[in-house]
Amino acid sequence: TAASFWAASVGTETSGSILSPANQNMLVAVKPTVGRISRYGIIPITADQDTAGPMARSVTDAAILLGVLESSAPDPNDAATKACTPPPGRDYTTFLRREGLKGARIGIPRRFFYSETKAPGRERPAGGLNREQLAVMEEAIAALKSQGAVIVDPADIPSLLETDPAKSFLSWSMCSGADNAKGKDANCSVVFKYGMKRDFNAWLATLGAAAPVKSLTELRLYNLAHTRADALRYGQSNLDVSDEMDVTADRTRYEADRAKDVLLAGTNGIDAAMKAHKLDALLFPGASGASIAAKPGYPTVIVPFATVPNAPTPPFPAGFDARPSPYGVSFTGMSCSEPRLLEIAYAFEQATKKRVAPALR
Numbered sequence: 001t002a003a004s005f006w007a008a009s010v011g012t013e014t015s016g017s018i019l020s021p022a023n024q025n026m027l028v029a030v031k032p033t034v035g036r037i038s039r040y041g042i043i044p045i046t047a048d049q050d051t052a053g054p055m056a057r058s059v060t061d062a063a064i065l066l067g068v069l070e071s072s073a074p075d076p077n078d079a080a081t082k083a084c085t086p087p088p089g090r091d092y093t094t095f096l097r098r099e100g101l102k103g104a105r106i107g108i109p110r111r112f113f114y115s116e117t118k119a120p121g122r123e124r125p126a127g128g129l130n131r132e133q134l135a136v137m138e139e140a141i142a143a144l145k146s147q148g149a150v151i152v153d154p155a156d157i158p159s160l161l162e163t164d165p166a167k168s169f170l171s172w173s174m175c176s177g178a179d180n181a182k183g184k185d186a187n188c189s190v191v192f193k194y195g196m197k198r199d200f201n202a203w204l205a206t207l208g209a210a211a212p213v214k215s216l217t218e219l220r221l222y223n224l225a226h227t228r229a230d231a232l233r234y235g236q237s238n239l240d241v242s243d244e245m246d247v248t249a250d251r252t253r254y255e256a257d258r259a260k261d262v263l264l265a266g267t268n269g270i271d272a273a274m275k276a277h278k279l280d281a282l283l284f285p286g287a288s289g290a291s292i293a294a295k296p297g298y299p300t301v302i303v304p305f306a307t308v309p310n311a312p313t314p315p316f317p318a319g320f321d322a323r324p325s326p327y328g329v330s331f332t333g334m335s336c337s338e339p340r341l342l343e344i345a346y347a348f349e350q351a352t353k354k355r356v357a358p359a360l361r
Contacts, residue, residue, distance in 0.1 A: 001055055002027055004357050008056035008065045014045040014192070015174070016290035018053045019302050019330065023287040026304040026326040026355050028062045029055045030342070031290070033335050034297030035080030037069045044203050046195025047080070048258060049294045057355065059303065059346040063092035066338065084336035095339045100347035102148035106331075107155025107279040108141065112170065113288050119170035120163050126170070129285055133327065136306040137285050140329045140352075144283070147351050149344075152277045157292070159268040169264040169292065177237045182244045189261050191295075194254040196242040216243050266296030274334055281337075281344055284330040293332045300332040301345040304355040 001009045002025035011018040013031050022029030030053050037052045044050050054065035067090035074081040087094065111117045114137065116128035129137065145151055159169040175188040197216055204211045213219045220239050223231040245254075269292055273282065282289065284300075293300050307324035316322050329348070331341045349355075 001025075001057060002358060003360060004057065008054055008061050010052055010065070010069065011055050012042055012050065012052050013290075013294070014049045015294040016287055018051075018055060019287035019290045019300060022055050022302050023328045023330075024326055026328070026357070027055050027057065027302075028059050028304065028345070028349070028355075029053060029302050030062050030066050030338065031293070031300045031302075032066065032070075032338060033084050033299045035078070035083035036066075036299070036336070036338065038071055038075035038078040038081050040075055040077035041206075044196070044199035046192055047199045048191055048195055048261075049297060050199075051297070057357075059301070059342060059349045060093060060096060062301070063096060063342050063346075066342075067092050084338075087339060092339065092342055095343045096346040097343060098347055098350050099148075100343035101144060101351070104144075104149045104280045104344050104347075105278055106144055106149050106151055106344070107273060107277050107282045108151065108153040109157050109160075109273065109282055109284065109289075110154040111156045112160050113284055117160065117170065120165040120168050121171065127288075130308075130311075132308045133285060136308060136327055137283075137329070140283070140305055140348075143352050144348065147347055152279060155273050155277045155279060155282065157269050157282075158272045158276075159264045167264070167268070169269055172260065172264055174291075175241065178241065181241045185241075189257040190245065190250065190254055191258050191261055193238070193242040194245045194247070194250055194257075196238070197245045198247050200242075201247075261295040264295075265292045266298070270296065270298055270332065271334060280340055281331040281333050284332055286327055287330060289330050289332050296335070298332060298335055299338045299341055300330050301338075301341045302328045302330045303345050303349050303352075304328050305352060306354060307356075 018029050018031045032051050032053050034051050039050050054062045056062040070086050070090050071081060112127035114129055116125035118125045141151055162168040165171040173188045174192045175185045175190050180188050200216050204214060213222055220243055223236055306327045308327045310322040310325040331344050333341050
C-alpha cells in the first residue's frame with residue numbers, strides 16, 4: 001500500500017501494530033474501537049485490546065475499508081461487536097467534510113507525549129519530543145487552527161500527572177518478557193500475558209482437527225524442537241511468560257489488573273481529559289498515543305504529515321545512509337467516536353496533503 005501497488009491493507013493491533021507501521025510508512029490508518037470489527041478468526045493476543053483495522057493512502061480509502069470490515073449486525077462469535085452502532089449502510093464517507101475542523105475542539109496532551117515527564121519514583125524523565133519532532137507538531141497545530149479548530153493547550157491526561165505511583169499511568173506498564181515472569185510481575189499488568197494464554201488456546205479450539213498444535217504449550221514445545229529451522233530467531237519470551245499463567249487460578253489477578261488498565265488509561269486518562277475540556281479529539285505525535293488508547297480499546301486515526309531526521313539512539317553505524325523518517329499525527333477519541341475522528345482527519349488531510357509515496361528503485 002505504501003508503494004501504491006494497491007489501495008489499502010488490513011492490519012491487526014493489540015497495542016500499536018496498525019498505528020506504528022502506518023506512521024513509519026506515510027499511511028493513513030484507523031485503529032477502531034475494540035468490537036467495531038469482529039475479531040472472529042483472527043489470531044489473538046488478548047481480546048481486551050485486539051482489533052483489525054484499515055491502512056490506506058488516504059482517509060477516504062480508509063473510511064471505505066472500515067465500512068467494508070464492519071458487520072451490519074453484531075457477530076454472535078464476538079460479543080464485543082455489540083459495542084458500537086454502525087452508521088447507515090456502514091458508509092463512513094458521509095462524515096468526510098472539508099469543513100470538518102471548524103469548531104472542533106482538539107486537545108494537546110503536552111505532558112509525556114510532547115515534553116519529558118518523570119514518573120513517580122523514577123530518577124530520569126521519559127517521553128517527550130526532540131526539536132524536529134516538536135517543530136512538526138507545532139506546524140500541525142497551526143494547520144488545525146487555520147481550519148477553524150479550537151486548540152485546548154495543554155489538555156494533559158490526569159493519570160499522567162499523578163504523583164502517587166499507584167494512580168499513575170506512567171508507573172503501570174504491561175508485563176512482558178522474561179523480566180516480568182511469575183514472581184517478578186507485582187508492579188505490571190498481566191492482562192497481555194493472561195489474555196494470550198486464554199485467547200490463543202480458545203482460538204486453536206475453533207480450528208478443531210485442522211489445528212497443527214492444540215495449545216500454547218504445544219506451540220512453545222514445537223518451537224523449541226525446531227530451533228535449527230530458525231523457529232526461534234527472535235526468541236519466545238512472551239510465549240513463555242504467558243504459558244506460565246493459570247487461566248483459572250490467576251483470573252482474580254487478571255481482573256484486578258484489567259480494571260486498573262481501564263481506570264488509568266480510560267476513566268482517569270483519556271476520558272477525564274476529554275470530558276474536562278469538552279474535546280472532540282486528542283492530538284498525539286506519531287503513534288505515541290497507541291498504548292494508552294489500546295488499554296480501554298479506544299479508536300485512533302493517524303494521518304501522514306511530515307518527515308523528520310532519522311537519528312536513533314544509539315546511532316546508525318558509520319557510512320549508513322539514514323533517510324528521513326515519516327512522521328504522522330494521530331487523532332484519538334473515546335469509544336465509538338470513529339465518525340468524528342474521520343471527519344477531523346479528513347479535513348486535516350485535505351488542508352495539508354503532506355503524504356509522499358516512497359521513491360521506487
